[in-house]
Amino acid sequence: MNTLQVSIVPNTPFVEYVREFDAPVAAVYRAYADPDLVEQWLGPNGYTTEIDHWHLRTGGSYRFAxxxxxxxxxxxxxxxxxxxxxxxxxxxxxxxxxxxxxxxxILRFEDLGDGRTRMVGHSTYPSQEARDGMAESGMEDGMAQGYDRLDGVLAALMATR
Structure with a gap:
């Protein structure tokens, strides 16, 4: 099973994370780009995601709850x-x-071959305190739960091809 790997390096305002998916890059990117798909996987288990707008394009914006x-x-x-x-x-x-x-x-999508993708993320916060607050908020659990649901979204996408 693919698991989320999070690195919270002491004394830096950064969070780095890596997650692999059993789907090609195009499918993983589509699951990030399509607001209907994003609503299905983004966030912690038990929560509903409502997207006000989601325009994944250079210069676009988003708002969700x-x-x-x-x-x-x-x-x-x-x-x-x-x-x-x-x-x-x-x-x-x-x-x-x-x-x-x-x-x-910053999110990068790497083609691993054989229809697999590695997503590498790097988040920079304005201060050490802000980063620590986010890290202590349950961010890692919520991300892991969302990415686990993304596996299911990707499987459904792949089944309809």
Missing amino acids: HIDPDGERYEFHGVFHEARPGDLIIQTFEFDGYPDVVSIE
Whole structure:
């Protein structure tokens, strides 16, 4: 099974993560680009994701909310600075609950051959404290759960080919 690997390096404002998928790069990128698919996998288990808008293109933007089982909303937004299909996404990421704490995320998609993809992410936070707050928020568990659901989305995509 593919598992999320997260590196939270002490004394740096960075989070790095790697996840492999049993699907080709084009399918993984599509699951990031199509808002209907993103709603199916993004976020922690038990939460609903509602996308206000999702324009994965260079200069595009997004806004979405995670809604917990009690109905509490956690809203996020950002800008896609660079979007190269099947290759790279550079975006900002901001949680409305912590305004003015904007991270920059770089996602690279690597073709491993045999219909497999490695996604490598690097997030830079404005301060060590901001990074530590995100790391302590349960970010890693939520990411891992979402990527596990993404496996199912990708399997369904591959089955309809």
